Amino acid sequence: MDIGAEQILRGQIIEHLKEIASETGTVTRDQLSNFELDGTTFRLLDRSRGIRNPRQMLATLSIMSTPDSQYSDQEVDGALLAYAYREGGPGGDNTKLRRAFELGVPVILLRKLEPSLYMPICPVYVVADDPENRQFLIALDADLLAIKEPANPTELERKYVRQLTRRRLHQPEFRARVLRAYQSRCAVCRLSHGKLLDAAHIIPDLHEDGSPVVENGLSLCKIHHAAYDAALLGIAPDYRIHISPQLSNAGESPIVEHGFQRLGGEEILVPKRLCDQPDTDRLHTRFEVFKKAC
Structure with missing residues (x-):
């Protein structure tokens, strides 16, 4: 699949996923595993790993963030999400996520709220590869692609990133958890x-x-x-x-x-x-x- 066709397919998958999640803000593992688009089934969640690298795609399609994971996913200064390298050094599963960074393609972030229940945040973008700290930096909005140094934003940029993170991550997660409870x-x-x-x-x-x-x-x-x-x-x-x-x-x-x-x-x-x-x-x-x- 060439990059143009992949960009179109990613956009279609993301829009359809957002529509499915629009009622409650969440999707189930079954919905992610049997995701249908125009008669074709796509698996948006890997069976055993926190990253989905479809064979037919050039870059990572989805990543999962789990609070109690062995990986140290966390917010950086209340702003960008630090997504830790997967096992096996800089290669392996990390290769296609690095490719997502190089190509600038949108990725799906799946926030695990409960076993088999996820809150999709999409599109998100890999904006930096930080091999020293063995992590990628994930931006939750396309507007953040304009930041020249994501790991070292200016104070004005940091303030803007925090506002977007609150709107794209914290508020939707609060809504998803509350609606789930009620x-x-x-x-x-x-x-x-x-x-x-x-x-x-x-x-x-x-x-x-x-x-x-x-x-x-x-x-x-x-x-x-x-x-x-x-x-x-x-x-x-x-x-x-x-x-x-x-x-x-x-x-x-x-x-x-x-x-x-x-x-x-x-x-x-x-x-x-x-x-x-x-x-x-x-x-x-x-x-x-x-x-x-x-």
Whole structure:
């Protein structure tokens, strides 16, 4: 396969994978192993390794990042992802990943969240080969290809990279984990259409206590997320829903009556696992904000 044809095929695979993952932000091992595009099956995940190097392709197609892996994959200064060399020195599995760097082709990053469950981030790009530290540097956005020295970005470049990393990695991973905990349903109204669901922070993410962890999250549909952020809807530490007096006019619209007022006093849906349930201290802090706004 020549580079032109490979670029086109990679683009098609990435777009189709993004569509499959658009509901919940995740895909299963089975979906990755039996990925179909125009009647042809592609294996996007290697059976036993954290890197997929298809024989018919010039360069690596996907890499996997696993928190508890033997490899020291990590963020560099909160920015680029350092992807450690695979076993066997600079050759072997690393050869095609180095080729991805040389050709500038897009790669799929599979973030392993649970056994057999992955969050795809694509396209990503290999922007540097660092043999001294036995690692490649992975950029999560094509805009970062313009950085001349990825391993030594300027302060302005570093700030920009951090913003992109937060948007491309941390926020999608938070959403994927929260939706998984709530079985892709809105905690307030039980809406189950993934494309209409957000992961809302109980304590805002820019606050020092606003960690992107499931117990600081709520799965909310977009309208209830907006209402929660605007302090028109509150959730007390006992998991009961409270509606702001500002939404007291039932005749305003059916949405106000059925989507808000009738839900007042009801309990939210909570995850089955105790470790995923909303932290009551965080709920208390946020509920105080709601009460002051009423």
